[in-house]
Amino acid sequence: MIGAPHLTFALDTPGVSKGHLVVPKGADSEALLLPVLSLNKGEGPRLLVTAGCHGNELEGPIVARRLLDWLPDAQKCGKVIIVPVLNPPAAQAWSRNSPVDGLNLNRVFPGRADGPLSERIADAVSRILLPMVDTVFDLHGFGPRWEFAPASTTHPIADADLMRKTLQVAEAFKLPVTLIWDGPDTRGMFDTWAQSQGKVFICAELGGGTVDSDVLMIAETAVRNALISLGIIEGEIVWPTFRQQRSSRTLRTLPSDLLKSPARGIFEPRCSVLDEIKQGDLIGIVHPMDPWSSSSTDIRAPSTSIVCGLRSGEHVDADEAVALIARPVNL
């Protein structure tokens, strides 16, 4: 018998309680125990905070760990469930996908009870935790290979009322960017599944590249702002400082705004995130490995826009993404 996912403790116990979400064993692994903290102060918002879906984006798990230190005392009402690391095997391997089954956990929701480990994690979260809440903060980063402006993101949602509510919570993080992401590939995402269940779901892309103390301060401040806006804690909103600026703007990015390299070579970034660029401005250059065999290729802005993400200087293949641009929602 495979067994069913379950909690080792009662989530609805008043006050602070902790234990594990048991992801049953399968053909590819033993049972996996995900640490879970439940904070229950009765009536009010019901929030799930998840992090560590991708193992090379540990801004979220570290911020979630910081919440464990102060949120139990600060919480005024409602229920908060925290899962600091959704995908421990990937975190241990510093890999986006699971080293156990090669799958991207954020493409297999709502999962399957008898699938590979990633699908079993998704199934356990979807069946046991998601029904308990109204709102989800899923804490991601953009990974080690990108410079990225910290952003709270959502995909466009067909239900206008849910879209309005989601955008309101996303903007409450006060990150440098609130991003409406019109991405081409949303099948199997935790976002899409949670939204289909009527939940407000924010995917926070808390950084990109180096995970340093400045990035973590911005991330923690932003999550705290969002908790204040939900009414779970009291306090004053603090606008995080990013690149000596305290500002936040709401942008939309289209599928065509993910710029790809036209050639193989070494990508040289020539601008910075949050730069405002005009059509034709230089974003980066791709240099062939052998400068005597072919020329470098300029990558230029296709339209007036703002740079949200830039590939770190490294070798890229033809058709690999090197920049993500976006434009103000009101334009």
Next chain:
Amino acid sequence: MIGAPHLTFALDTPGVSKGHLVVPKGADSEALLLPVLSLNKGEGPRLLVTAGCHGNELEGPIVARRLLDWLPDAQKCGKVIIVPVLNPPAAQAWSRNSPVDGLNLNRVFPGRADGPLSERIADAVSRILLPMVDTVFDLHGFGPRWEFAPASTTHPIADADLMRKTLQVAEAFKLPVTLIWDGPDTRGMFDTWAQSQGKVFICAELGGGTVDSDVLMIAETAVRNALISLGIIEGEIVWPTFRQQRSSRTLRTLPSDLLKSPARGIFEPRCSVLDEIKQGDLIGIVHPMDPWSSSSTDIRAPSTSIVCGLRSGEHVDADEAVALIARPVNL
């Protein structure tokens, strides 16, 4: 017949000439052609600039590519040989070591003509290029997993006169840190081999973590400063701005200054590079994957020192390095 390493062009041709350093084929690969630029303005300093020894440190190759654009016009005297990418297979794989033979190119010098590819590259560079110069700038970064203060570095050198000359050139980069690195493992390094041949050898650690346009500006400015100090070009020294500061200090780091994690877990950096720390100050915390099974571990400063490098927030094993500290040379 394996064949001998050779150049496809005459290095001593006056003016600008270009071609390839041919690394002969071996049991593990075909022949490798490394692009080489030679700038010959007659008498004066003789400098070799190499980059891309490690494939996930592409600050150097990008700066070397920028030199191709302006150095031919700017050069006043002497000879400069530039090899923008020493290790193309590693650069294509975004890996420190070669994907062909698994070796660290910077641990196999002076190489072997009949060895695996990395040893053949080292052999070609040692036999064909190194004898042509007095000074080497080898452009590295600290890799994607570290926050690092850009530094020009040397190991301690037994020959006091060579040490003095080397330190003088290292300080001429005007990077935030000039670092005398008393490392435990220098066997097979390009540095050690070149110094044994009487060369002034600077290993520039131009960044760490994200390779963005700010890092590249600092790196290019520093290399330009060093070229001015050697008399190869004319111009004014510009102190690069790093974290809103323009400063440079000479530090020494001992083998015991590479701080290791005492436990497995997720490393949370709690300070920043260039922070001045006192004995007992918190540098970082290692959190066990399961917070209910064991406690987090603080990593504290063993002595008054300056932080040069900090591991990015990610999962580490016990005994893995998480911080590099150093102290002023005069202390």
